[in-house]
Amino acid sequence: MSRSLPQSGSALLRAWPASALAVWAAAWRAGAVAPDDVVHTLHDYAQTHEIDAAADTGVAGGGGALDLLQAVGGAAASAVALPAAGDPQGLPPGALTGDVLAAGEVLLLAVPAGPTLAVTARGAVERCRWTFRALASPxxxxxxxxxxxxxxxxxxxxxxxxxxxxxxxxxxxxxSAGPVDLRDALAARTHAVSLDLPPHDRPRVDRMLATAAQIDAIVSLAGGGPGASAGQLDTADTALRRLSSLTRRARATAINTLLRDYRS
Known part of the structure; x- marks a missing residue:
């Protein structure tokens, strides 16, 4: 699952900012939404957005949400991956930097006559910094x-x-929690890892993302408690890692399906 580092005294960034940017920017480029719709979605994640780009990316640093939209929307093709240690999800080795793994998701951009770019988001609800890096090879x-x-x-x-x-x-x-408390906690965590999408015609994508969010919420709630044995915890940990890997792959596939649809 995605992880975002909190700033001191700041709330965490919502889950999947790069995936949200990818799909809303693709919808904008396809004429399905207006720029204001994308900016509004980005503001649901953070009040301020900043671009941090290396010189070899061809992207101007600084700027705000509209500049970010232009930079991502101008790509010839895009895809997201949700990598984790031991599960690179097809990323080339050069892209698996500490920041990419810590963010838990990366947006890849195919730029006309330029290098492939890897984009990650880090920050909190006050400010989100988007880092653009160029991959070493096509x-x-x-x-x-x-x-x-x-x-x-x-x-x-x-x-x-x-x-x-x-x-x-x-x-x-x-x-310590009763059935009602657990249901409330599950609902809250499911909402926290859900992803709002622009208009589309893929009900399967909605189902996949909703189920992935539900499983992620269950995984995050699956603590052993003081009465669980070491053997139970070891078995649960193996199962939860497998489930987490499945939700990463499914979520990335769902988003990339929409990205290809908007591009076609």
Whole structure:
């Protein structure tokens, strides 16, 4: 799942800012939304947006939300990946920097007559800094997330909901929260990792993202508690890592499906 570093005294950035920027910028370029719609979405993530770009990217540093939209919307193609340690999701080795792994998501841009760019977002609700880096060698962004079809991943997600619930049920020990508290906590965490999308015609994408958010919320709630045994925790940890990897792959596939649709 995505992680954002909080600034002192600041609230965390919402989950999946780079994925949101990617899909809303693609919708704008396709004429499905207005620039104000994209800016409004970005303001849901942070009050201020800043661009930090190296000289070899061809992107001007500074600027705000509209400059960010222009920089991303001008790409010939785009894709997102949600990498984690041991799960690079098809990224070339040069892109797996500490910042990319810490952010938990990266937006890849194919720039006409330029290098492939990797874009990450870091910050808090007061200010989000978008870092643009050029990959060391050319990279086909359409190769990202192509290992499994959306249909296959949707089936795996449906199966994984029951598995995630079983992991929590299998962790014995007293719990301080009752059923109502757990339901409220699950609903809140599901909302926190959900992604708002522009208009589109892919109901499967909506289902995949909704199920991925539900599983992510369950994974984040699956603490062992003081009564769980070491063996239970070890088994749960293995299962939760597998579930987290599945939701990353499914979420990236869903977003990249929309990105290709808007580009076609």
């Amino acid at each position: 990279f086909d962004v359409d190769t990202i997330g192509g290992d499994q079809s959306p249909g296959e991943l949707e089936y795996e997600l449906r199966e994984a909901v029951d598995e995630a619930a079983a992991v929590i049920a299998g962790l014995a020990g007293p719990r």
